Amino acid sequence: MHTARWLIWLRNNVDGLVALLLAFTVGVLAVVDVINDDALNEAILLVLGLLATTLLRDRHLSAKAMRDASSVRLLNGPEIGHALAMARRGTEQWVFKGGTGTYMRAVTLRECVENARREQRPLRIQIEVIDPSNEQLCKTYAQFRSSLAPETSGSIEPWTTERTRREAFATIFAACWYQQRFTFLTIDVGLSAVMTTFRWDLSSSCVIVTQDNPNTPAMLFERDKPYYRDYHRELVSSFNQTRQVELSRGLDSPLSDEPTVDQSRTLFDLLGLPLPTSFTDRDVADIVRRALQPRNPY
CATH class of the missing domain: 3.30.870.10 (Endonuclease Chain A)
Incomplete structure (x- = not known):
């Protein structure tokens, strides 16, 4: 039962989780000076894109919930x-x-x-x-x-x-x-x-x-x-x-x-x-x- 709930949560939040892991990884690599500035900027843009996608999805789900509530x-x-x-x-x-x-x-x-x-x-x-x-x-x-x-x-x-x-x-x-x-x-x-x-x-x-x-x-x-x-x-x-x-x-x-x-x-x-x-x-x-x-x- 707990495994099923965890899988459902993971499916519903995979984009946000990926954005968080990517941001954390890029931050660590930047601190240890493993990646250059160009790669860092591209990684930041990628993270921002994932965050924007997550926000748009959440806005769509919220709008759908509002429509259902007003049905x-x-x-x-x-x-x-x-x-x-x-x-x-x-x-x-x-x-x-x-x-x-x-x-x-x-x-x-x-x-x-x-x-x-x-x-x-x-x-x-x-x-x-x-x-x-x-x-x-x-x-x-x-x-x-x-x-x-x-x-x-x-x-x-x-x-x-x-x-x-x-x-x-x-x-x-x-x-x-x-x-x-x-x-x-x-x-x-x-x-x-x-x-x-x-x-x-x-x-x-x-x-x-x-x-x-x-x-x-x-x-x-x-x-x-x-x-x-x-x-x-x-x-x-x-x-x-x-x-x-x-x-x-x-x-x-x-x-x-x-x-x-x-x-x-x-x-x-x-x-x-x-x-x-x-x-x-x-x-x-x-x-x-x-x-x-x-x-x-x-």
């Missing part, structure tokens, strides 16, 4: 909403990973589709939320959300296991509904077996990482800065490990502008996600309302 921008309060709004403008893709996708379907999905339709361009959306058929997972997520202080929860409606399940089902329903109405929308939904306390939103211009507590700063990484590509790769890898919903199956059950309870149940059956038998017609109607008439939680 993340912290956002607070209203800045978060503004940054998300700017990210939605003109984006051709949106990758989301979070809990139930409440804000995703209330604001992001709707606006991205409206912008793409108005500009007559294709749009690709990838959504990763927790699996609503995993009751224990939904219970864990509800407990996490409930553990947040009331003033930072962003909603007066309590988080319960049933609400969590309905929110996640609503996100899936919204994805199908929008897909049936916008020909140039490619949308993929993956159901995760684990929960995350972060929300990831990646557009064509940046990636924004937020948390459910609005008092916690968000992080923004621009596309041309470090980490954007790394986080994009992370989101793709995470999505590939989810249980992906075959939304194309839902095309066999057209949804009306105001879907009925029967249409909704049929849709989830076709998707291979039958609603729990405990869900009444009122619960199903609530899922449709959350999907198509969502309230911005922030």
Whole structure:
């Protein structure tokens, strides 16, 4: 271990070390009067050249470190909403990973589709939320959300296991509904077996990482800065490990502008996600309302 560290140090400082040894050697030879003045001057120039090279390298590394440090921008309060709004403008893709996708379907999905339709361009959306058929997972997520202080929860409606399940089902329903109405929308939904306390939103211009507590700063990484590509790769890898919903199956059950309870149940059956038998017609109607008439939680 010590040898490896020494070799790394030697590799990073070899030019400075050579300059130091050369200067020491020339100094000794000059003292004992072994070399003449011309050779001494040439040796001094060589040492100065090595020192200049070392200084330039260190300046380059320092500048790179400064650029890397400035690659993340912290956002607070209203800045978060503004940054998300700017990210939605003109984006051709949106990758989301979070809990139930409440804000995703209330604001992001709707606006991205409206912008793409108005500009007559294709749009690709990838959504990763927790699996609503995993009751224990939904219970864990509800407990996490409930553990947040009331003033930072962003909603007066309590988080319960049933609400969590309905929110996640609503996100899936919204994805199908929008897909049936916008020909140039490619949308993929993956159901995760684990929960995350972060929300990831990646557009064509940046990636924004937020948390459910609005008092916690968000992080923004621009596309041309470090980490954007790394986080994009992370989101793709995470999505590939989810249980992906075959939304194309839902095309066999057209949804009306105001879907009925029967249409909704049929849709989830076709998707291979039958609603729990405990869900009444009122619960199903609530899922449709959350999907198509969502309230911005922030």
